[in-house]
Amino acid sequence: MSDAGRGRRNGEAGTENAVPTNPLRDPRDRRLPRIAGPSGLVIFGVTGDLSKKKLIPAVYDLANRGLLPPGFSLIGFGRRKWSHEEFADFARECAREKARTPFREDVWDQLAAGLRFVTGTFDDDEGFTRLAAQLSALEAERGTAGNYAFYLSIPPDDFPTVCRHLDTTGCTTGPDGSWRRVVIEKPFGHDLESARELNDVVGAVFREDSVFRIDHYLGKETVQNILALRFANQLFEPVWNANHVDHVQITMAEDIGLGGRAGYYDGIGAARDVIQNHLIQLMALVAMEEPTDFSAAALRAEKTKVLESTSLALPISETAARGQYADGWQGSEHVAGLTEEEGYDPSSTTETYAAITLEVHNRRWAGVPFYLRTGKRLGRRVTEIAVMFRRAPHLPFDTTMTQELGQNALVIRVQPDEGVTLRFGSKVPGTAMEVRDVNMDFAYGEAFTESSPEAYERLILDVLLGEPSLFPVSREVELSWMLLDPVLREWESQGTPEKYQAGTWGPRGADEILARSGRAWRRP
Ligand code: BG6
DSSP states (O other), X not given: OOOTTOOOOTTOOOSTTOOOSOGGGOTTOTTSOOOOOSOEEEEETTTSHHIIIIIHHHHHHHHHTTOSOTTOEEEEEESSOOOHHHHXXXXXXXXXXXXXXXXXXXXXXXXXXXXXXXXXXXXOHHHHHHHHHXXXXXXXXXXXXXXXXXXXXXXXXXXXXXXXXXXXXXXXXOSTTOOEEEEEESOOOSSHHHHHHHHHHHHHHSOGGGEEEEOGGGGSHHHHHHHHHHHSOSSSGGGOSXXXXXXXXXXXXXXXXXXXXXXXXXXXXXXIIIIIIIIHHHHHHHHXXXXXXXXXXHHHHHHHHHHHTEEEXXXXXXXXXXXXXXXXEETXXXXXXXXXXXXXXXXXXXXXXXXXXXXEOSTTTTTOOEEEEEESSBSSOEEEEEEEEOOOSOXXXXXXXXXXXOOOEEEEEEESSOEEEEEEEEEOTXXXXXXXEEEEEEEHHHHOSSOOOOHHHHHHHHHHHTOOTTSOOHHHHHHHHHHHHHHHHHHHTTOSOEEEETTBSOOHHHHHHHHTTTOOOOOO
16 A cells, blocks of 8 residues: 555656656565654553553564664653663563564664653643653654654543643644654544544544554455455456345454453443454455555545445344353363453443444445454454355256355455465266365465564554555544444343353354345354
8 A cells, every 4th residue: 555645557657756767766666665764652551451462562573674763762651650671671571472573682672772661640741741851852862853653552531631631741743844643542432422522532632644543454464455356356356246246244253252351341342342443444445446546545535435335234133133252162161251251240231242234335235235243252263254156147057966065255364364265166076066165275374485564563664654544534433333333222222132152153143144134154
């Protein structure tokens, strides 16, 4: 995906930005590593889980790949009375434990020279004043050029306070020509109204083009590959429509439970946690039209357009389902139900499984249901997008010959076994004629020698580069809530969700959504 406004079509003559003759020297060559300019990153919530497991390791991986500027600075902001050295020790452990790339002392030492910690609380100007001073000091000491991104890895209730203090203490303005950006983690509100309020709060302090909303699924290689698969090939796009596609299933299944996450998850639930953001974004990438180029503006315009044409299939009682895991077996381990997990209200009505049906009202997709489901403590961890094709209009075979023939399918395996599978019927050798489903496979591990970067590596780098393609705009967030709000309201009025046993594939109600039209969920 390229920088805004830089799309150039093949053969298009350039004038003011003439393409150099050697494409390897062209700075716009998207195959070349992109290196961030002078900058720093401030993390709020730096001792939290996300920061420990993903953000700090991703910063280390970027440093290890040589993609950060020499004077890069990472500033942690938190309540602890840590010295810079204590913070560096903490960050080092995070990188050692969780980084994707090997730990190298020389890389670490260079990164550690730019590590700082500022003690402060979110509701107190003093800490922010110290932060402002630290940012100026780093500009002089390390040459950050006054460019900083503020990563809010904190509960959304704290966004307003933090944004306000950043503003009043001058942290949001730097020297002329510098930039200040804010990165916000989901949840972007808990319904449409709160999302709008949140957008207003952040918008009062930061311009929209300085706001980077993280949806880490968009940072995954396999998710960006949806665009390559669809728009770089001739094979798929001609059948990517209601004439050929019967329905689409988007699944994000996890085998983990929710122990230890009660503070965040209880009262939030699977639909808000995952469908509102990750799954609706995946759906938009599968359903959208071809963008004019890969600029942020063009991509966001297409995603927004398709979301505007999308609605919830009705009635909700027949097209959506939710569930909550009860105890059960995950492999050989007996695991507790949600309400027995530490910190959850025994009468919690929080859903740990959610499924909805969406319809896209345009010529391409009329009549094609998009089924979205997610759940915790399911049979196994798998995220995939299955485009299920219609059956052939006529089969010149005896029915016994095609008893084992299912629907043709194109399955984008987002994780863990990253790749793409094409499923179709093939003759079973040795029989007169028996047709059975077979799979044709592309696996990242076999096709490419390099391992894929973590989503957060890509996204943090994009923030520092000011490259917004992979970050949803506020309108996308609002449209997602518009789709989800009616379901959430209906569920709220219904009390306890249906229970499903841990280790299974979710509540019966979810199977019924598809069974009504003679379909079934895939069992990945
Ligand atoms: C997060 C959700 O956004 O994504 C978690 O809040 C979920 O509940 C996680 O476990 C899954 O991310 P990944 O990248 O492991 O699929």
